[in-house]
Every structure is written in structure tokens, then in C-alpha cells.
Amino acid sequence: MEISETLKQYEAKDLVNGLSEKISATARELGKIRLMHVCGTHEHEIIQYGLRQLLPDSITIIPGPGCPVCICPVELIDQAVTLSYQPGVTVLSFGDMLRVPATRESLDDARKNGGSVRMVYGPLDAIKIAQNNPEEKFVFFSIGFETTAAGTAGMIKKGVPENLFFLIANRYIPPVFNLLMQVHNRTSIQGFLLPGHAVAITGVHVYDFVEQTYDLPCVVAGFTPVDILSAIWRMLLAIQDGSSKTINAYSRVVQEHGNQTALGLMDSVFDRVPGVWRGIDTVEGTAYVLKDEFAHLDASRQFDCQPPYESRANPPGCQCHRIMLGELLPTDCKLFREKCRPDDPYGPCMVSMEGTCHSWFKGAADILGF
Amino acid sequence: MCLAIPGKIEEIDQQAIMRTARVNFNGMVKEVCIEWVPEADVGKYVIVHAGFAISVLDEKEALESLDLINEVAQSPNAYRKW
Ligand code: SF4
Numbered sequence: 001m002e003i004s005e006t007l008k009q010y011e012a013k014d015l016v017n018g019l020s021e022k023i024s025a026t027a028r029e030l031g032k033i034r035l036m037h038v039c040g041t042h043e044h045e046i047i048q049y050g051l052r053q054l055l056p057d058s059i060t061i062i063p064g065p066g067c068p069v070c071i072c073p074v075e076l077i078d079q080a081v082t083l084s085y086q087p088g089v090t091v092l093s094f095g096d097m098l099r100v101p102a103t104r105e106s107l108d109d110a111r112k113n114g115g116s117v118r119m120v121y122g123p124l125d126a127i128k129i130a131q132n133n134p135e136e137k138f139v140f141f142s143i144g145f146e147t148t149a150a151g152t153a154g155m156i157k158k159g160v161p162e163n164l165f166f167l168i169a170n171r172y173i174p175p176v177f178n179l180l181m182q183v184h185n186r187t188s189i190q191g192f193l194l195p196g197h198a199v200a201i202t203g204v205h206v207y208d209f210v211e212q213t214y215d216l217p218c219v220v221a222g223f224t225p226v227d228i229l230s231a232i233w234r235m236l237l238a239i240q241d242g243s244s245k246t247i248n249a250y251s252r253v254v255q256e257h258g259n260q261t262a263l264g265l266m267d268s269v270f271d272r273v274p275g276v277w278r279g280i281d282t283v284e285g286t287a288y289v290l291k292d293e294f295a296h297l298d299a300s301r302q303f304d305c306q307p308p309y310e311s312r313a314n315p316p317g318c319q320c321h322r323i324m325l326g327e328l329l330p331t332d333c334k335l336f337r338e339k340c341r342p343d344d345p346y347g348p349c350m351v352s353m354e355g356t357c358h359s360w361f362k363g364a365a366d367i368l369g370f
Numbered sequence: 371m372c373l374a375i376p377g378k379i380e381e382i383d384q385q386a387i388m389r390t391a392r393v394n395f396n397g398m399v400k401e402v403c404i405e406w407v408p409e410a411d412v413g414k415y416v417i418v419h420a421g422f423a424i425s426v427l428d429e430k431e432a433l434e435s436l437d438l439i440n441e442v443a444q445s446p447n448a449y450r451k452w
Contacts, residue, residue, distance in 0.1 A: 003415065003429050007376065009436050018443025041372040094420075122421035124388075124403060144420070147372070151422040154406055158388055197372045200417065200425040223374035230439050252432035253376075253417050253425045262406045262424065353371055 010224040019229040020054040026236045027056045034060045034188060035235060036180070036326050038173060039195035040067035040354020041223055047363035049225045055232070065176060065277060065324035066195060067354040068144040069096045073276040074313045076169040077102035079305040080141045083167065084115030086303060091167075092120045092129060093141035096352035101345060103311045107141075122148075123155045130164035139299045143169045146201040149288050150262040153269040156294060165299040170288040171275055173198050174206050179283050181214050183325050191235045194220045196227070196250040201266075203258025204248050211244040222250040269294060278348060279313035279321030318347035323356050330360040337361060376415035376427045377402070393418065 009015065027033065037043065043063045046052060052061060065071050081102060084091040091107060098107040098119055111117040120126050126140040142152040149170035156166065177192065194207060199220045207218045217238040221231035231249040238247060248254055266288075275287025290298045299305060314321060318340070319333040330336045330349070340346035342358055349355035377393035377400070393402040393416060404410040404423045415427035 001433065003427075003432065004378075006429075006432050006436055007415075009440075015439055015443045019439070022442055039372070041374075044371065045374070124421050147419040147424060150406060150424065151403070151420055154403075154422070155388075158405070195372070197417065197419055197424060223372055226439060227374075230435075230442075233442065249435075251435060252428050255425070255428075259406060259424055261408060265406065 010222070010226045012226065015226045016049075016054065016229060019226065019233055023059070023229065023233050023236060024056045026233070026240065027058050030058070030236060030239060032058050032060075033190050033236070033239065034062060035191050035193060035232065036062040036064045036184075036189050037193040037195070037221070038064040038066040038176065038180075039193070039198075040070075040352065040356070040359075042066065042193060042195065042221065042228060043356055043359045044353055045223055045225065045228060047359045051225060051228060054229070059232070061193075061232075062189070062326040063323070063356045064180060064326050065280065067324070067349060067352060067356065068148070068171070069094075069100050069352045070320060070324060070348045070355050071171060071277045071280070072097070072100065072143045072169050072348075073278050074102050075276065075311045076141075076167065077107070078104075078307040078309075078311045079300065080107055080139070080167055081105050081110045081115065082307045083139050083299060083303055083305045084110045084117045089137045089139060089303065090116040090118055091139050091141055092118050092126045094121070094143065095119045096354075097141060097143055099345065099351045100348050101315060101351075103307070104309060123151050126164060127155065127160055130161040134161070134163060137163050137165065139165045139167050139303075141167045141169065145171055145173050145195070146198045146266075149270065150201050150259070150266055153266040154262065156269050156290075156297060157265050160297065164297070165302055166290065166297050167299040167305070168270075168288055168290060170270075171277065172272055172286045172288060174202070174209070175283050175285045176277065177207075177210050177214070179277070179281055180325065183327060186214070186216065189216065189326070190239055191217045191219065193228075193231055193235070194218050194246075196220055196222045196254055199248075199250070199258070200254045201259050201262050203263075204246055204254065204256050207246045211246060215244045217244045218246045220246070220248045220250045220254050222253060277324075280324060315347055320347045320349040320357070323349060330357040333357070337364075373418060376417050378415050379404070379410060379412050382410075382412060391416075391423075393423070
């Protein structure tokens with residue numbers, strides 16, 4: 001078979017249906033199963049393809065803290081906003097990030113109110129803009145998990161224009177399982193689906209502690225419907241066997257030891273320190289920060305970016321933090337669909353396609369037609 | 371968002387400071403940095419995140435995993451394969 005044909009098969013309907021039947025048959029012997037994923041794209045695909053409807057009632061898939069703009073600490077967005085008002089400084093970031101509500105203003109609001117903010121598609125764009133405008137200063141607001149941290153690290157290592165600085169808000173996923181297991185236990189969660197592309201960077205074994213500490217299985221999952229269902233199927237088999245080993249169900253992309261080139265670059269550019277996950281908590285070892293030798297590129301050390309007000313993580317009434325912990329669902333929030341909608345997001349989880357509230361709004365809109 | 375589909379490398383730009391390539395995603399061609407995947411080459415498929423290739427598709431694994439999934443999904447007797 002041609003490789004392009006093989007790849008198409010990962011979306012094939014008959015495989016989706018076949019897997020769904022197998023999952024139902026196996027689930028009958030297992031009682032209630034609650035699995036959590038920690039990836040905004042997983043939630044998006046699960047809603048988009050109606051995968052929950054293909055699972056038996058006994059299996060619950062809980063969305064976790066996997067949306068990069070949602071967990072980005074408000075303190076850092078407030079700093080980016082503050083920077084945007086400094087004369088001669090332009091803040092560059094991804095489109096989604098610009099719309100995320102912060103304490104007083106989003107970056108988009110700041111732009112409308114006289115701040116200098118520009119959208120970019122990625123760090124490479126930021127380099128081009130800085131090169132083309134040598135007399136101005138630019139700050140790339142780097143957000144996201146391992147996957148985007150790798151790009152930023154590599155770029156810094158290669159060398160960037162002198163007028164380009166970085167405000168780093170990147171987060172490292174694995175330790176967040178320790179936080180999740182403070183609010184959950186083996187009754188409320190029986191396993192975790194791991195975000196395939198983040199694991200493509202780190203490798204599979206950085207998650208072995210979940211087995212060792214919590215005795216829960218993890219399965220690395222890709223992003224097509226066949227990938228997600230086959231990961232769930234592998235998880236059920238592990239649960240049936242009483243095994244908590246970390247399983248790689250996305251081996252066409254994820255190598256056991258990850259991307260060593262990217263890991264090497266990240267190690268040489270970043271340290272990891274305790275990091276805030278917006279509205280949730282501070283988690284040991286999750287915040288990437290620039291090493292001292294790159295202090296000259298670090299916007300937080302080169303500019304005064306403290307806002308003249310105190311940061312506040314959650315807009316009153318917004319339940320994002322509890323949704324990201326898997327304690328509540330978007331439909332538990334009184335503001336969902338009423339005060340908070342994708343065209344006018346009130347809380348951070350309604351902004352990006354990776355936000356759980358955004359996915360649920362779009363999914364419900366398709367089904368209910370609002 | 372994580373892009374589920376890999377793209378095929380059509381051409382590598384040797385001149386660029388960072389190794390970049392033209393990558394075709396089902397007909398849409400994008401410029402992608404392939405600096406962190408040294409094994410990338412013309413004709414191979416890469417997984418891309420925010421403009422950077424993070425992994426080269428392992429075609430053998432793609433085929434083998436699919437065979438297993440096919441067997442599980444389509445034959446009632448292949449109850450467990452993994
Ligand atoms: S619906 Fe809006 S306000 Fe409610 S939790 Fe989601 S993002 Fe927050």
C-alpha cells in the first residue's frame with residue numbers, strides 16, 4: 001500500500017466503527033472507566049468526530065489541562081500587555097493568545113487602546129519581522145507546551161536578531177499529573193491519554209513515574225479518530241490486565257526516546273522552575289525559563305514589564321480552572337453560551353480551538369443548532 | 371492545534387540559515403523548518419508543529435500499526451492483538 005493510502009486509513013470510517021464495537025464489547029467486562037486526556041486537540045477531535053457517542057456509557061473521557069492559551073498564567077499576559085505600551089516595543093504572539101482575557105485587557109484590547117501588538121504564525125515569523133524592522137524592538141510572547149518550546153529554544157540557539165526579545169510562558173506537561181492526582185485518585189481516574197506530539201519531543205519514559213507513583217496506565221495517543229479510539233482500546237486492555245505500563249499507541253510518530261535533537265536544544269537554552277498554571281496552582285518543574293547566558297534576550301529581565309495593578313487569574317464566575325482539573329464540565333458553568341461565547345469570550349477556555357469550552361460550544365452548536 | 375496529518379517534503383532549501391523545506395499537506399504547501407529532524411529528506415513525511423518539523427513519520431510503523439488495528443477492528447475473533 002502507498003504510504004499516503006495508509007495514512008488515509010487512520011481516518012477510515014469502518015475502522016472507527018470496528019474499534020468502537022470492540023471497545024464496547026471489552027468495556028462490558030470492566031465496569032465504569034474514567035479516562036483523562038491532557039490535550040486540547042484531543043478534545044477538539046473527540047467533539048468534532050462525535051467519538052464520545054461511539055463509546056459505551058460506562059466509559060467517560062474527561063478533558064484535562066491541555067489548552068496552551070488557557071493555562072498561560074495571567075501574570076505573564078498582563079506583562080505582555082504592559083510591554084505593548086512601551087514606546088518602540090511591539091509584542092508578537094499567536095492569534096489565539098491575543099484574544100485571551102487577562103486582568104484588565106487582552107493583548108487585542110491593548111492593541112485597540114494604543115499598545116503595539118502583532119499576530120505571528122510562529123517564531124520564524126517573529127525573526128523575519130524583527131529583521132525587517134531593525135530600528136524597532138520586538139518581544140515574542142512564547143507560549144505552549146514542549147512542542148512550541150522546542151521551536152523557540154532552537155531558534156534562540158541558532159541566534160536571533162538583536163532587536164528580538166522573548167517573554168517565555170512555555171510549560172512542560174509531565175509534572176502536571178502530580179497536580180491532577182492531588183484532586184483525583186484511582187477511583188475517579190483509571191488512566192491517562194498522553195498528547196502525542198508533546199511526547200514526540202520528550203519521549204515516552206518521562207511518564208513512567210505515573211505508573212510508579214500512581215499505579216495508573218498512560219497511553220500515547222495520536223490525533224485521528226482511529227488513533228484516539230485505538231489508544232482507548234489499548235487502555236482497556238491494560239486495565240483488563242491490571243497493567244499500568246506506559247504504552248505508545250502512536251509509534252509511527254513517537255519514538256521511545258523522543259526527539260533528542262530538540263531535547264538537547266531545550267536543555268541548553270532553558271531551565272525548568274516551578275510554574276503557575278492559570279487559576280489552578282503552581283507546579284514544580286513546569287515553567288521553562290531562559291538560562292542566565294540568554295538573559296540579554298529575556299524580556300522579563302530587559303524591560304520593566306510589571307503592570308501597575310495586581311493580576312487576577314479568573315474573571316468572576318468563570319470555572320475554567322475547575323474544568324481543566326476535570327472537576328467540572330463547561331455545561332456546569334452558568335456563563336457558558338450566555339455571557340461567554342467564542343465571538344465574545346469571557347473566560348480563557350472559550351478563546352482557542354483547543355479550549356474545552358470552545359470545543360463544547362462548537363460541538364453543541366452543531367447538534368443543537370444555536 | 372496539533373496537526374494530525376503529516377506533510378510530504380517536496381524540496382529542501384539548502385541556502386537558508388535554518389534548514390527549511392517545502393512541505394505538502396494534502397495539496398497545501400508550506401515552508402517548514404526541518405532543523406531539528408536531521409533524518410528528514412525529500413519524499414519523507416514529517417509531523418509539523420507551529421512551523422517546525424518535530425518528527426519524521428516512521429512508515430514501517432505506520433503500516434504495521436494499521437495492520438493490527440485492521441485486524442482488531444474487522445475480525446470478530448482477533449479479540450486481542452496487543
Ligand atoms: S464558559 Fe466561559 S466563563 Fe464559563 S468556564 Fe468556560 S471560559 Fe470560563
